[in-house]
Ligand SMILES: Nc1ncnc2c1ncn2[C@@H]1O[C@H](COP(=O)(O)OP(=O)(O)O)[C@@H](O)[C@H]1O
Ligand SMILES: O=C(O)C1=C[C@@H](OP(=O)(O)O)[C@@H](O)[C@H](O)C1
């Protein structure tokens with residue numbers, strides 16, 4: 001996979017993790033704190049199809065959704081200075097894993113099953129993979145998916161943090177790591 005030669009400070013940050021972990025919410029707040037452009041891949045997909053994700057799944061099927069997801073992640077991950085929230089299934093595709101791990105900082109928003117369960121009511125109808133599934137089935141999917149998220153540069157357990165607190169902490173930690181690894185000349 002091509003390395004676009006971005007410095008660590010320029011690399012886009014990609015938020016991964018299970019549906020409902022807070023990638024969209026925390027990613028947007030993190031982008032604000034770092035003065036970066038925020039891209040939510042699901043929103044971009046919805047714009048391209050001019051319809052909600054549930055309808056894309058229904059009318060075109062999951063493979064069409066996944067193909068568009070890949071094209072858009074390839075596009076945005078090559079640009080500098082984005083914060084990108086990808087859908088919880090994006091890392092099922094090896095090409096997406098490879099391009100993100102090579103060109104971006106991949107941040108896993110890790111949530112325990114216990115905390116996730118408490119959030120289930122918040123999750124809107126627009127998640128076709130949760131619709132009509134029992135909690136037991138969702139737990140199976142949740143556990144199966146953990147292996148794809150183990151591919152990351154950094155993981156943060158979100159359980160005990162409000163979204164704003166998580167974004168504050170992550171922005172601080174990223175800035176500190178940039179200072180350590182690539183101090184800015186004065
Ligand atoms: N740290 C948090 N604490 C409590 N609720 C959160 C937190 N982060 C996100 N949420 C809520 O959980 C739901 C799912 O968040 P969202 O950002 O859409 O997740 P994702 O993009 O990972 O699917 C939203 O209702 C959001 O307000
Ligand atoms: O996990 C998945 O396969 C999906 C996660 C969703 O995004 P969020 O993780 O932001 O909910 C969205 O991309 C689509 O419904 C499929």
Ligand SMILES: [Mg+2]
Nearest residue numbers: 023024042085
């Ligand atoms: Mg999201």
